[in-house]
Amino acid sequence: MVNPEIIGKTYPVTKPYVVGREKIREFALATFHSENSPSVSLEASKKAGFGDLVAPPTFAIVLQQQSLEMVIDDPEAELDFSRVVHGDQGFRYQRPIVAGDELTSQLSVESLKELAGNQMITFVTKIFDPQGSEISEARSTLVVRGG
Amino acid sequence: MELGQIVFDKKLHFTRDSLVRYAGASGDFNPIHYRDDIAQRVGLPGVLAHGMLTMGAAISPLFDELGIGVLDYSVRFSKPVLVDAENGSELNVSAEVVELDGDKAKLAIKALFNDQTVLAKSFAWVTNA
Numbered sequence: 001m002v003n004p005e006i007i008g009k010t011y012p013v014t015k016p017y018v019v020g021r022e023k024i025r026e027f028a029l030a031t032f033h034s035e036n037s038p039s040v041s042l043e044a045s046k047k048a049g050f051g052d053l054v055a056p057p058t059f060a061i062v063l064q065q066q067s068l069e070m071v072i073d074d075p076e077a078e079l080d081f082s083r084v085v086h087g088d089q090g091f092r093y094q095r096p097i098v099a100g101d102e103l104t105s106q107l108s109v110e111s112l113k114e115l116a117g118n119q120m121i122t123f124v125t126k127i128f129d130p131q132g133s134e135i136s137e138a139r140s141t142l143v144v145r146g147g
Numbered sequence: 148m149e150l151g152q153i154v155f156d157k158k159l160h161f162t163r164d165s166l167v168r169y170a171g172a173s174g175d176f177n178p179i180h181y182r183d184d185i186a187q188r189v190g191l192p193g194v195l196a197h198g199m200l201t202m203g204a205a206i207s208p209l210f211d212e213l214g215i216g217v218l219d220y221s222v223r224f225s226k227p228v229l230v231d232a233e234n235g236s237e238l239n240v241s242a243e244v245v246e247l248d249g250d251k252a253k254l255a256i257k258a259l260f261n262d263q264t265v266l267a268k269s270f271a272w273v274t275n276a
Contacts, residue, residue: 023172030172031203032159037211048214057210057217057271058203065174081177083189086198088268090221139221145189 055097067107087141117146162235225267
């Protein structure tokens with residue numbers, strides 16, 4: 001069971017993550033984007049007004065995942081990832097993520113609730129550019145199955 | 148876009164290969180997405196798709212075909228999408244314009260698996276192309 005003491009805990013800012021063009025392509029193709037997607041085709045992304053491939057709308061999960069690793073590796077949190085299923089997920093973008101971006105993220109534990117023997121833990125992950133401006137926020141609720 | 152417009156309506160086929168590919172691309176290596184024994188040990192019927200695979204795939208036609216920006220996208224994973232080792236599983240994804248606000252549009256994203264809603268409270272705010 002997740003330790004309630006981590007409610008309100010903010011984890012350290014991650015190391016910078018450089019968004020690679022091929023990583024965007026790999027992620028886009030894995031999420032059923034087409035060969036003509038602005039996430040796969042440079043021609044399509046330039047036509048859409050970007051200098052390089054644009055990340056798909058759920059790409060920020062890669063950044064969130066990096067922050068979440070800190071929680072999984074945190075002995076205080078006691079989060080057993082094999083008992084986790086995804087409850088809710090949301091993304092808000094101030095601007096799209098583009099290949100070449102160098103991003104960091106920082107996760108905070110917003111709440112922990114118990115429901116029918118399961119725990120619901122909500123994290124907020126903010127994603128920053130090198131100037132420290134927030135470009136996206138990911139909000140995630142995980143259900144930790146009891147038993 | 149106009150109110151009530153169905154922006155896309157599409158069938159997607161998930162296989163176990165799709166899950167492995169998504170695990171690698173996203174870095175989410177939770178074994179419930181590739182090992183039936185571990186899925187069953189935590190009380191699930193078997194291997195299920197990453198919710199994030201469903202969420203990402205459900206909006207892909209919008210982004211690819213219209214090339215529009217997604218400002219906000221949130222979902223609730225209301226039912227698991229079980230992926231059969233041999234036959235995979237079929238999803239029906241669609242989007243309907245439910246609100247217009249200046250240069251922005253709100254879309255209700257639907258994803259059905261076995262005629263059941265797998266993404267609930269699922270909305271995207273996009274730039275109105």
